[in-house]
Amino acid sequence: MKFYDCKTAPSPRRVRIFIHEKGVEIPVEEVDLRQKKQFDTEFIRKNPRCTVPVLELDDGEFITDTLAICSYLECRFPEPPLMGGDPVQRARVLMWYMRIVDDGFMAVAESFRNFVKGFRNKALTGQIGYPQIPDLVDRGRKRTAQFFADMDQHLANTEFVVDDVFTLADIAALVAVDFATAIKTEISDEQRNLKRWHASVSARPSAKL
Amino acid sequence: MKFYDCKTAPSPRRVRIFIHEKGVEIPVEEVDLRQKKQFDTEFIRKNPRCTVPVLELDDGEFITDTLAICSYLECRFPEPPLMGGDPVQRARVLMWYMRIVDDGFMAVAESFRNFVKGFRNKALTGQIGYPQIPDLVDRGRKRTAQFFADMDQHLANTEFVVDDVFTLADIAALVAVDFATAIKTEISDEQRNLKRWHASVSARPSAKL
Numbered sequence: 001m002k003f004y005d006c007k008t009a010p011s012p013r014r015v016r017i018f019i020h021e022k023g024v025e026i027p028v029e030e031v032d033l034r035q036k037k038q039f040d041t042e043f044i045r046k047n048p049r050c051t052v053p054v055l056e057l058d059d060g061e062f063i064t065d066t067l068a069i070c071s072y073l074e075c076r077f078p079e080p081p082l083m084g085g086d087p088v089q090r091a092r093v094l095m096w097y098m099r100i101v102d103d104g105f106m107a108v109a110e111s112f113r114n115f116v117k118g119f120r121n122k123a124l125t126g127q128i129g130y131p132q133i134p135d136l137v138d139r140g141r142k143r144t145a146q147f148f149a150d151m152d153q154h155l156a157n158t159e160f161v162v163d164d165v166f167t168l169a170d171i172a173a174l175v176a177v178d179f180a181t182a183i184k185t186e187i188s189d190e191q192r193n194l195k196r197w198h199a200s201v202s203a204r205p206s207a208k209l
Numbered sequence: 210m211k212f213y214d215c216k217t218a219p220s221p222r223r224v225r226i227f228i229h230e231k232g233v234e235i236p237v238e239e240v241d242l243r244q245k246k247q248f249d250t251e252f253i254r255k256n257p258r259c260t261v262p263v264l265e266l267d268d269g270e271f272i273t274d275t276l277a278i279c280s281y282l283e284c285r286f287p288e289p290p291l292m293g294g295d296p297v298q299r300a301r302v303l304m305w306y307m308r309i310v311d312d313g314f315m316a317v318a319e320s321f322r323n324f325v326k327g328f329r330n331k332a333l334t335g336q337i338g339y340p341q342i343p344d345l346v347d348r349g350r351k352r353t354a355q356f357f358a359d360m361d362q363h364l365a366n367t368e369f370v371v372d373d374v375f376t377l378a379d380i381a382a383l384v385a386v387d388f389a390t391a392i393k394t395e396i397s398d399e400q401r402n403l404k405r406w407h408a409s410v411s412a413r414p415s416a417k418l
Contacts (some may be wrong), residue, residue, distance in 0.1 A: 049308070068304035075296035087284035088266065097276035128355055135342045146337055149219065
């Protein structure tokens with residue numbers, strides 16, 4: 001296997017943390033997004049959507065989505081389980097993963113990519129150039145603030161995002177919250193539950209990645 | 210269990226088809242989105258995101274995301290498998306599901322919800338009102354056209370979206386393509402692969418739902 005990563009990008013960080021939590025070693029190839037290496041012909045052949053993370057399997061097949069990669073790694077390396085220990089917990093992890101990506105990660109990305117000059121004609125990932133839409137800068141910021149408030153409320157009653165166990169849902173939430181610093185959104189002092197949870201998951205060795 | 214559905218809405222249609230393909234019967238409660246029943250206090254208690262589908266489990270827990278619901282049903286009713294027969298195929302199904310939802314379904318929704326008058330201050334689902342952004346009408350339409358072209362190319366070499374087996378990826382693609390009629394996007398005569406696949410999956414009894 002080979003993991004196509006970009007150390008400065010938030011999306012592949014989810015897989016980086018997931019692999020570290022599994023305690024396995026997978027060879028890494030760096031794809032420098034700042035040098036636009038994702039648009040090289042050779043990389044487009046691997047992933048026409050021009051994104052990382054990508055996981056190359058032993059037979060040369062490419063898996064090009066975070067959730068699909070984590071699901072595969074969960075089957076290959078079941079311990080410790082990071083996607084739920086039984087069908088109900090697995091459903092909870094998926095539900096929270098989807099919610100965190102949609103309401104959190106994509107909200108930050110919406111604000112960030114429509115604001116930063118380097119994305120002027122690349123407001124969405126992929127080969128097609130879509131121009132920035134200024135109204136999305138503010139909408140993304142508002143949605144991110146709402147996401148922080150929702151997570152603070154949710155974490156009042158649970159140690160981790162799902163039950164009392166660290167899962168992919170925590171990984172997704174950590175990456176979304178940390179990504180939000182790019183749009184100058186941080187956890188407020190009043191958001192005590194979110195702050196407590198963030199300090200706890202950030203203390204894990206995998207979070208340094 | 211109980212399945213909260215809305216017969217006129219595309220999102221819960223994925224679960225409707227999934228349940229029919231499993232050959233199981235699950236009691237249904239209709240949530241009339243046109244009557245804004247998703248904003249009733251009682252429904253918000255079930256799903257604060259104000260969306261269907263929702264699956265109520267036997268112990269009263271609510272699962273509120275299509276993928277999470279399908280994952281749970283796949284565990285409860287393994288036959289026929291609709292999410293992949295082995296770890297690699299499962300990864301493929303998830304990868305295509307995510308891609309189809311992001312590039313297809315959400316592209317249609319982006320154009321539709323920013324255009325239709327009824328969504329004037331509800332351009333996104335959920336309790337918070339976000340105003341429409343006119344630029345997204347055209348962007349969503351362009352992305353949808355690109356999605357159709359990409360799917361046509363992909364389906365040149367495969368009977369179904371993943372390998373030679375009908376899966377959740379086909380369900381997601383069928384619902385996205387049919388939803389696109391709401392923004393007047395249809396399969397062109399030149400898109401022969403997509404047309405062949407669409408005729409095939411539309412002929413299944415589950416597609417009538």
